[in-house]
Amino acid sequence: MTIYNAAKAHFPFLKDLPDEPPAHDRRRPHRPRNGDARLHPHRNLPTQLAPSQVTTLAINSYLWRAAVDTVSFAPLLQANAQSGVIITDWYTNPKAPGERVKLTVAVLDPDLRTDALRVSAAKQVYQNGAWVDSPVSAATVQKLEDIILTRARDLRRGAVRG
Numbered sequence: 001m002t003i004y005n006a007a008k009a010h011f012p013f014l015k016d017l018p019d020e021p022p023a024h025d026r027r028r029p030h031r032p033r034n035g036d037a038r039l040h041p042h043r044n045l046p047t048q049l050a051p052s053q054v055t056t057l058a059i060n061s062y063l064w065r066a067a068v069d070t071v072s073f074a075p076l077l078q079a080n081a082q083s084g085v086i087i088t089d090w091y092t093n094p095k096a097p098g099e100r101v102k103l104t105v106a107v108l109d110p111d112l113r114t115d116a117l118r119v120s121a122a123k124q125v126y127q128n129g130a131w132v133d134s135p136v137s138a139a140t141v142q143k144l145e146d147i148i149l150t151r152a153r154d155l156r157r158g159a160v161r162g
Helices: 003-010 061-070 138-161
Strands: 076-080 085-088 099-107 117-127 130-134
Touching (some): 061 099, 061 138
Antiparallel strands (some): 076 085, 099 117, 117 130
8 A cells, every 4th residue: 555545545535536646746766876875885785774864955855755745635835845844725625525624744854753744734614604623633643744754764765775
């Protein structure tokens, strides 16, 4: 089961999305070349792990790519790789037109760690002709964080296999 499908299975408002994200939303993982700096200086064998810290940005690129992939079902209002902030616009599932969600994801650190990611969600329901705030369970936000972290680890593993 892909991360995309896992998100669809957990979040009811995503169930009507296609089985795979649109082709333009897919990100190809980094493929190291033979002369990659991750090779041990005294051997011609690659190290066992890709670096957990990616220093080209002030944030972790694996977490960033995983977060963008995961929230790509909703229209993006802001996606700033330098600050590590992704903000989606309100997303309404066509099967549940009386409910909408908005997500904010912040990648906080260049290390691939659980505390380097913060996700917040806002939910509104349509009542009496107006959108009214509704609570989002902590489990829902935690599940979204887990999906992003799992995807980031998969991207890192893919960079090692390259």
